[in-house]
Amino acid sequence: MRLGIAVVVLLGAATARAESPDQVALRLVNSYRAAVGLPAVKLDGKLSKGCMEHAEYMRLNKDNEAMVGLNAHKQRPNLPGATPAGAECAKAADLFPGVANLEVAIAGWMAGLYHRRPILAPTLERIGVGYAALPDGSVMAALMFVDGKGDAPGWPVRYPADKQRDVPLEFGLEVPNPIPGGRAGGYPITLQFPAFDKVTNVSAKLVDDAGKAVPIYLSDPEHPATTFGQYGVVCVIPKLPLRAGARYDVTIQATWNGKAATYAWRFATIALRAVDGADEDAVLKAINVPSRVRGTVAYGGMMDSATAFLMIGRRETKRYKMLSVLIPVALWKQLARGAAPEKAFAGKTVEIEATPVFVQNTYVNLPISVASQFRVVN
Numbered sequence: 001m002r003l004g005i006a007v008v009v010l011l012g013a014a015t016a017r018a019e020s021p022d023q024v025a026l027r028l029v030n031s032y033r034a035a036v037g038l039p040a041v042k043l044d045g046k047l048s049k050g051c052m053e054h055a056e057y058m059r060l061n062k063d064n065e066a067m068v069g070l071n072a073h074k075q076r077p078n079l080p081g082a083t084p085a086g087a088e089c090a091k092a093a094d095l096f097p098g099v100a101n102l103e104v105a106i107a108g109w110m111a112g113l114y115h116r117r118p119i120l121a122p123t124l125e126r127i128g129v130g131y132a133a134l135p136d137g138s139v140m141a142a143l144m145f146v147d148g149k150g151d152a153p154g155w156p157v158r159y160p161a162d163k164q165r166d167v168p169l170e171f172g173l174e175v176p177n178p179i180p181g182g183r184a185g186g187y188p189i190t191l192q193f194p195a196f197d198k199v200t201n202v203s204a205k206l207v208d209d210a211g212k213a214v215p216i217y218l219s220d221p222e223h224p225a226t227t228f229g230q231y232g233v234v235c236v237i238p239k240l241p242l243r244a245g246a247r248y249d250v251t252i253q254a255t256w257n258g259k260a261a262t263y264a265w266r267f268a269t270i271a272l273r274a275v276d277g278a279d280e281d282a283v284l285k286a287i288n289v290p291s292r293v294r295g296t297v298a299y300g301g302m303m304d305s306a307t308a309f310l311m312i313g314r315r316e317t318k319r320y321k322m323l324s325v326l327i328p329v330a331l332w333k334q335l336a337r338g339a340a341p342e343k344a345f346a347g348k349t350v351e352i353e354a355t356p357v358f359v360q361n362t363y364v365n366l367p368i369s370v371a372s373q374f375r376v377v378n
Contacts (some may be wrong), residue, residue, distance in 0.1 A: 034122075048128040050208070098139075116188070117227040123151070164268070165268045169187055185315075196231075201222075204236045204250070209246050216239060278296075279313045293351070308336075310341065312366075324363065331369065
């Protein structure tokens with residue numbers, strides 16, 4: 001189940017008006033597949049009906065324990081909205097409770113290990129799409145997959161693709177989280193083999209454009225990161241977010257069904273967008289786009305026991321209530337050296353490297369996970 005948000009380039013208004021949400025989802029899924037040379041898939045109305053029913057089930061039970069962790073993948077017949085078709089979707093779908101829209105959901109699924117896999121399977125033929133609106137304008141989202149019979153060409157699948165540009169920087173918040181200790185990390189790099197083929201003796205290396213080895217986590221079928229099925233996927237996760245506007249070379253060695261091979265390719269990351277935190281239009285145009293946001297700290301505080309926040313930019317805005325930097329407590333202690341959020345950095349101008357997220361159509365958040373994403377300008 002997807003719980004986080006990754007980068008996505010928002011659609012233009014004309015495109016959004018011309019397409020229904022399920023058509024948008026189909027186009028985006030096929031754009032990711034086209035990037036790695038895979039054929040387009042089709043939208044299945046019957047599958048989508050079940051997914052719509054399961055999305056409604058998630059909406060009706062959003063505050064129930066049945067939505068915690070992976071529980072949403074199994075409908076409980078005694079709960080509101082449960083249906084046989086919805087239950088089938090639940091078992092075989094990527095799920096995203098409470099996401100801004102389907103564009104963000106699909107980009108988020110692609111920013112993880114487990115949820116990316118079915119989208120990029122060469123055998124995939126049909127998808128179902130479901131969504132149910134919440135009061136704040138966000139949606140419960142479901143994307144179901146049905147493979148064709150027999151094998152298909154295209155294995156193994158590399159993503160990001162060779163020579164791909166504008167690759168996102170960060171790993172999505174995935175459940176289960178394959179990163180040790182539940183930490184954050186860089187955008188995942190995957191080499192995907194058929195789900196039940198034997199993949200062994202895996203090693204991997206990631207090198208930046210300065211020729212420096214990048215620290216990584218490696219999860220593969222022989223050594224999976226969690227008890228959740230790896231299903232033929234080798235996943236390289238940078239320990240820190242990738243640098244913006246940089247080139248990376250990845251090399252993976254693996255033995256596939258007894259045959260050893262080396263797979264090497266390169267990709268380039270997206271450049272950061274410069275954003276003035278006092279400019280409402282600029283902030284809203286940067287939603288879900290990796291950015292370098294500059295603003296003056298007005299005040300700060302604790303959002304909850306695990307997260308500090310700093311409000312930056314203008315105190316009075318028309319289209320959102322506040323623009324805030326969200327900082328995990330452990331990172332806050334490192335940045336502020338013991339100072340309380342209410343006092344630290346007040347009046348200082350800061351630059352934040354983050355992806356702006358619009359929450360509940362009310363707040364714009366800039367979540368960060370490492371110190372390099374925060375800089376005091378004066």
